[in-house]
Amino acid sequence: MKIVIIGNGMVGYKFCEKMIAKATPGTVELVVFGEEPRPAYDRVHLSAFFSGKTAQDLEMAPASWYIDNNIRLHLGDPVQSIDREHKTVHSHKGFTETYDYLVMATGSAAFVPPIPGVDKKGVFIYRTIEDLELMLDYAPKATTGAVIGGGLLGLEAAKALLDLGLQKTHVIEFAPRLMPRQIDDNGSRLLQGKLETLGLQVHTSKQTTAIVGDDVITGLQFADDSILEADMLVISAGIQPRDELARLCGLEIGHRGGIVVNDQLQTTDPFIYAIGECALYNGMIYGLVAPGYEMAEVVATHILGDHKAFTGFDMSTKLKLIGVDVASFGNPFTPADQCRSIVFEDTMKGIYKRINITPDGQHLLGGILIGDADAYNMLLQTAKNKVILPPNPEDVLLGARGGQEAAGAGVLGLPDDATICSCENVSKAAICNAVIDGHETLDAVKKCTKAATCCGGCAPMVKDLITSTMKSQGKYIRNVICEHFDYSRQELFDLVKIKELRSFDTVLDHYGHGEGCEICKPTVASILASLWNEMILAKGNDTAQDSNDRYLANIQKGGTYSVVPRVPGGEITPRQLMVIAQVAEKYNLYTKITGGQRIDMFGAHVSDLPLIWEELVAAGFESGHAYGKALRTVKSCVGSTWCRFGLHDSVSFAIQIEQRYRGLRAPHKLKSAVSGCIRECAEAQSKDFGIIATEKGWNLYVCGNGGSKPQHALLLAGDVDSATCIRYIDRFLMFYIKTADPLTRTATWLNKLDGGIEYLRNVVVNDSLGIAAQLESEMQVLVDNYKCEWKEVVDSPELRKRFSHFVNAPEEKDPTVQFENLREQKKAANWAK
């Protein structure tokens, strides 16, 4: 089947796109003739050309797209005649093509009223990129611009003149108001006021009678004999369907132009279709892109043998005019005796809203929004789908007030077949199904359904649908842990505490299903540790621990582990350094000083871990919990014991703090530091909790973070004594542990906390929730229960047994482990491949 398309505008292009998508590859031959020299571009956003976009940016698809899809594209070559008898077209450049079906997408031209002087220099129309290029050339010579036409396109053209740098721009409208087809007098008045503050002069009820000037325009003359000086004019007084070709070959044309089409968009010749702004359907020309796209859809479907009819199109529209939202939907002009109106006007903010509802208050008929059109999509769908209005219909305009529930059911209240994206005709059901199929971001949904890819006006609604659909599926948005537990971490924490559950299996039995996974297992293990602080490798809980916790060491490249003994406050004796040196040499470990004032030993075989720790424990070392979501290090500067600036003994306080909270497991790792003076050498303000000495005591900062998103800690309490400081830290840490989501650092937790640091300070310092004493006693239980878990492993033959590579050859090490030499030490071999 061979189809010839005359016209390569937005609608002509869309027809090609739809045919490619619908037809079996190789069965349809498409030939396109376009009058303009470039492939179809986005005419709706034409004014973006003046704010920096290139012609290429505006392309619907690059020339290569046509090649890739085997479409023969003749650009700059308008069709001259159609021979209906032989089903052929002849082009300006002399090509002849036969067709099985012909699709006319010739669009429209700017309507230029017969005013004397329209041919003067400096008078332009606003339709194609060529028109824009001509304006661009001329604009530097001009200072005062004028636009004839205060409709949608006219205001776009006025914006273009502003963008071109004309100091003054006038808009002349024949009707008594701007955008007479879309908005009412009040709306127009408000819009006019807004536009005038942005540098546009608006003249309504003005009829232009002549364009003044010799060869070049110097001004406009009006019917009331007034004259307006202007040296550049854009005429945007409406559109005229490009029907001359159809007229020439004898197709029926409407009285005021337009190719007459039926429900299938067929012209009076059933093999010739007309779509877009050249088509006259039911006495009407549809001058918007969305109905054009719908026509393309109908024709593509019909040619391929399926039934689909065009039944008219809603002319609702929303746009941003020079930064001002303007929207009208449904029927904004229902006569007063057939509806009731609710009007909201705020001249302070420049907002005007009007809705028309049925006399019984049940349904929305249409309306106008100016200055704030956020509710456009919702209102449009409410009107189109005849959704029942809330008892106080004004709520849909103003939102629910006085502590009432939210107005209506929102986007979820719409029926499945509600059109969300009217440009691409995508239904609510199509979007929800895409989300259910796993397209859970706006980009993914756009790619999958094409919704929100044209004007983008429905994007907020699509986002709402993604969120609500995911919510209805119990996805992460509901904040449940994973598919095995339908609870948030905080909920599960409370449940485990109340039921006094102590193993992963019992928690799974009570509150979960399935076998668990790598998300819920460590989360539950962490909750159990934060509640009871029992040995984490106790039978049953060992395999619920995250990979590193399970071997009490950090797995590194190649499958060996690193070992970090605790060095509280960073204070270490020469004797202890010697022990570390001996152990590292004996087990051939790479050593490095960490960022937290400790020493890390890398490259330990799993079976060597208990042996290494046996020696470390014997020398008085304890686990540093570098492998756990637990307290890591409390870094310190040397403080008043040596430093000439030091105010207090920061090292001693750091050691006290580190020993208090060592082994404390939390939703994420915890880092701390103590600085002896305001010079802050310990960098305490980058820690989860940091302490800085003051003349009078300590300043306590919380919720700082290094890492990929650094964030400074905020002052929680100032000038407190050591005991108070520790009490506040107890409360702060326990409150965080009880309420944070899994793997959430304190900084992120605070960012999500309603009320932020003020709220946190109220809870921790002022005890606004009355839980301070409880938090402190819960922390004390954990402090009292602390045992070094590595000492427990070293002392337990049963636990030591788990530290072997081969279950059936425990004395053998993994033969695949390889090291390379580097600066007199070793390093892990690189990843394979």
Next chain:
Amino acid sequence: MSLHNTATINWFFACKVEDVPANGGVCVKYLDEQIALFHFPRRNEWYATQNLCPHRQQMALSRGMTGTQGGEPKVACPFHKKSFSLVDGRCLSDDTECALNTYPVKIEDDRVYIGIVNGRDTETVMA
């Protein structure tokens, strides 16, 4: 797996049931091969796969966390948390990742045996 039914299977003794932690795995040495063995006591199921994670070629799967995804037993590698089905070895978290070699497991008198299909060339199966 029809292969297992038609070919002869050599069963070798891996370890005792009690040597494998509940809801976890161990690594079993078989000649020069490393096999990861997993026990799901709640379902009374055993699985065995290659120990090598194909993602970064690390001998680590036996130390991974086991669990289920939509009811299907799986293991997540401790290195980068790639998840593999224990039923057919396919990667559940990345369609482009190679699948794991799997082995049949049987229990007799609290002893765990892993089946090696005769003549099966590990290289061919992995490719």
